[in-house]
């Protein structure tokens with residue numbers, strides 16, 4: 060690995076992945092950087108999940124974008140910035156300010172985000188800036204604003220530990236917010252009487268902790284929570300004093316609920332749940348004044364996401380379960396700075412600092428501008444449609460990969476392909492979106508960037524750099540400010556440091572804020588550069604009354620006094636009439652496709668896809684299908700299948716899964732054209748959005764499956780460049796250090812020469828041919844050393860890929876015959892990796908269970924599995940239960 064110049068040997072910062080916002084301490088060691096959890100950080104108290112603990116492995120400069128480019132040619136920054144400014148100005152002058160758009164991300168730091176929003180809404184003078192938070196949290200935001208009068212999350216992580224009942228709905232927390240999950244596991248261990256209910260159509264890793272799992276029919280949470288409200292009323296469980304004192308519109312809300320869910324049986328039927336299960340859940344709710352309901356994408360990513368979030372919040376308001384320790388509705392955020400983006404006003408329908416367009420005169424005064432946008436701009440889906448219709452002439456995409464992550468992703472790709480100017484700021488050199496950029500701007504990456512992020516519990520933490528800026532990479536705030544200056548807005552963008560931007564953002568939050576705006580961090584507006592540098596994690600609000608005390612921790616919990624941020628200070632309940640998802644299966648499209656995250660990958664894999672350890676958990680794209688549905692489709696476990704929707708196609712391996720409800724299938728969101736031939740799930744997903752929030756219903760897409768009639772399958776392992784097969788074939792690449800493991804397949808016959816032509820730099824080949832059976836092995840040599848292994852056969856052959864990788868790396872590899880065999884003499888464990896930290900495989904764990912390790916602790920002692928970050932503990936427990944409850948025959952077969 061290239062030596063990385065460093066700023067120091069140890070630095071405290073914040074994890075760049077999920078919204079838990081863990082504090083990370085980075086230590087320089089001989090062979091690179093190591094991440095450990097920051098013991099004193101209140102989000103994680105020293106814990107890290109597998110992605111956080113592998114941060115050091117994703118840092119290298121290979122595959123980074125390190126200089127600006129225009130039309131594929133390297134240019135200097137002056138030229139790049141002048142060109143961006145000129146294109147924006149030209150479009151504004153010729154077609155008006157609405158003809159330019161920014162599409163930004165919850166992975167920008169608050170300071171970057173603030174400047175992007177200020178440039179668009181304050182100075183370009185339109186509001187066409189939207190963010191990938193539209194795809195993520197916008198339904199929760201809309202519900203918060205409607206009911207609380209502000210986009211404010213009431214509770215904090217500690218509330219989960221204090222609750223008697225924790226409801227996790229539409230959240231696979233064990234994988235997506237692993238450290239909060241670990242805190243919950245610890246709390247339940249300490250207080251076993253605490254109950255956990257998981258509501259999810261799939262049986263996920265999170266169900267491991269559940270006292271009750273509700274595998275409800277997809278998209279029916281609205282019925283469940285509206286039914287709960289109506290039931291509470293029937294049972295006399297409402298907190299009428301709280302309702303009378305602190306809410307408005309509750310009677311209408313309850314009337315609508317009673318009408319939609321008149322009795323338990325109808326609710327159970329709508330949700331596809333046994334009556335008894337529902338009764339148990341409701342009874343637990345009734346007996347647990349300290350209830351926290353965590354909701355995430357299973358709720359938000361729906362065409363009735365706002366209603367569902369409202370239905371959840373109503374249950375808490377109606378029973379006074381809010382603003383108290385251990386009692387809160389809790390929308391848990393996904394990205395590291397999803398919250399920060401909401402704070403600065405990154406959504407097209409917000410202005411700035413939690414103010415809407417009604418406050419444009421005030422914000423204009425503060426920004427000293429006469430060009431402020433006066434009405435909302437395009438939400439993400441409409442924004443890209445406007446690009447497709449030619450109404451947007453210049454689009455600038457920062458820190459997000461919409462060609463992969465937007466619904467109707469092929470249409471997004473087509474729209475960008477026809478857009479006159481596409482500007483993309485990213486840290487890496489190749490993404491599906493960057494491939495369409497006319498102007499590429501190299502952004503500083505995590506470890507180089509300097510600023511702040513806000514986590515799910517409103518806690519602002521510092522991201523601090525520990526690496527110098529490589530090549531010509533620059534922080535996003537610098538790039539945007541330079542463009543603004545070149546557009547003629549020098550006076551408003553004088554920024555020299557993130558601290559300066561943060562102070563302005565903090566000051567705006569307190570500007571003419573007489574306590575009526577929840578988001579107030581004006582206490583931080585006077586931070587000195589040194590105080591900013593040393594800022595400890597702090598929860599907003601933190602108003603400017605009185606001098607700032609370094610170390611102040613802010614506000615743990617909101618609404619304790621029953622005061623909300625609406626004009627009358629009450630929570631405004633709003634009638635919800637639940638309905639089923641708009642997308643329906645039909646005879647032609649018989650399966651409902653759900654999509655979401657895997658434990659060890661982050662979104663479009665630009666970072667986690669570089670760490671071999673993280674790819675060892677799941678290395679290829681797949682679709683999880685119930686065995687009965689696989690049988691109907693005539694497909695065997697592991698076979699390739701074409702997944703089709705009216706919008707597009709994917710080609711992935713089928714995985715038999717009893718975790719799926721029959722009729723429902725699941726695909727991970729991570730794979731894209733940089734990693735596989737056709738595995739972008741969003742090419743299948745239609746952009747059916749919640750009308751109010753504009754958030755797409757990513758979790759429900761009717762699809763059909765068809766077996767892919769592969770005539771051959773190949774595996775290739777090499778560090779040499781590989782020419783990817785064209786679109787008629789299947790391929791998938793799995794980086795493993797300097798080597799890449801490839802899997803390929805095709806429905807049309809190919810020759811051995813075709814396979815050799817995939818590695819054009821190799822000219823020296825050894826072959827082993829069994830023509831009668833159609834089995835071929837190749838070894839490619841460079842200077843007498845094997846540098847490539849390839850196997851081609853009618854079906855997927857069993858190889859020991861880890862051993863082959865070791866051999867291709869070894870100074871003295873095994874001889875050619877043994878290499879061609881694809882495995883060493885003795886038997887080796889090639890079963891799936893369960894524990895990524897210690898690379899412990901399923902078969903080793905099964906052996907250990909059979910040899911007497913009958914609990915997690917014993918397994919950990921014997922194999923080390925689960926003793927690293929702990930993210931695999933739910934899977935270990937499932938394995939334990941499976942092996943221990945199997946019949947002796949089944950156990951013998953495992």
Ligand SMILES: Nc1nc2c(c(=O)[nH]1)N[C@H]1C(S)=C(S)[C@@H](COP(=O)(O)OP(=O)(O)OC[C@H]3O[C@@H](n4cnc5c(=O)[nH]c(N)nc54)[C@H](O)[C@@H]3O)O[C@H]1N2
Nearest residue numbers: 229230231235258277278355356357393394655656661662
């Ligand atoms: N490992 C990892 N962690 C991540 C991320 C990542 O990429 N990788 N991304 C981060 C981001 S940005 C986000 S937004 C969060 C998302 O975090 P989560 O919301 O926890 O993640 P998802 O896997 O998208 O979806 C959660 C669950 O919703 C379920 N679901 C689907 N339909 C329904 C339904 O109708 N009702 C209910 N109740 N459940 C349903 C799905 O089966 C799935 O298990 O994760 C964050 N954390």
Ligand SMILES: Nc1nc2c(c(=O)[nH]1)N[C@H]1C(S)=C(S)[C@@H](COP(=O)(O)OP(=O)(O)OC[C@H]3O[C@@H](n4cnc5c(=O)[nH]c(N)nc54)[C@H](O)[C@@H]3O)O[C@H]1N2
Nearest residue numbers: 191194195458459460464484485486502654662663665757
């Ligand atoms: N079907 C389906 N689709 C979904 C979802 C789903 O559950 N199902 N979930 C949705 C959700 S919740 C989300 S959040 C999105 C996520 O989707 P995206 O935001 O598109 O995914 P990322 O891979 O995180 O993209 C971030 C990009 O920014 C780059 N980057 C990282 N840090 C920086 C930085 O500091 N500056 C700059 N300029 N670039 C940076 C990365 O290299 C990467 O290319 O996907 C959405 N799409």
Ligand code: SF4
Nearest residue numbers: 074076077081108111
């Ligand atoms: S839970 Fe994992 S991914 Fe999320 S912030 Fe913590 S270490 Fe990072």
Ligand SMILES: [Mo]
Nearest residue numbers: 194195393394
């Ligand atoms: Mo997200």
